[in-house]
Amino acid sequence: MHYPLFRESDAGCTGEDAAPPEERHLLFREKYDVLSKEASQRLLQWFKPRLILSGHTHSGCEVLHDNKYPEISVPSFSWRNRNNPSFILASVSPRSYTLSKCFLPEESTVISVYCSAGAFLLLLFLTHCLCMKGLCSLCLLGKHKSL
Incomplete structure (x- = not known):
């Protein structure tokens, strides 16, 4: 999905495609930057996903919701938004998945x-x-x- 599930900020995100340190502690606005806390909980209860891929924040991040639902925020694929765009190459089967992050040149x-x-x-x-x-x-x- 495009919008990430609810999280306070990108404070726990690291990696070369994470938000810059000065932006990581900026709080997200519910229903604008991320889904609301209530909507996120409902989606997790209804679907019980084994993997969640999201975007919208233009920065990479890995979050584990309720200690069992991994969410990977895919960074922007445009030089307009960041100097090091990337994408995720995924191999998905009924029982497992493998993700590889691929970077474009700066x-x-x-x-x-x-x-x-x-x-x-x-x-x-x-x-x-x-x-x-x-x-x-x-x-x-x-x-x-x-x-």
Whole structure:
């Protein structure tokens, strides 16, 4: 589901895709950032899920509800929201599940690679132009004009 089940904040979340330390202790608003406490308890009682995947907070977090229902909050998959977006690759069977977190390159890394490649191609192009100009002038100087 998109909205996480009720939790006070991301204070207990760690990992490289968790909320920044200065944001972890900000309290979530029920029915806006997370589901209400009552709705969360009802959903857990009705469905008794073996795994809950959620999002919305743009940060990764693992929570164990009632000491038996694991919830994984998947971080944002957009560079607009964070510099290190990621996604979860899941393998689910009737009896078990396996989750793997996959990270995209940081936006700053991609921009650096593009700029470096652009500079290299420009240098290559200029070198090619200078060499061709030098070869053309040698060819022209080598020819003698007769009257």
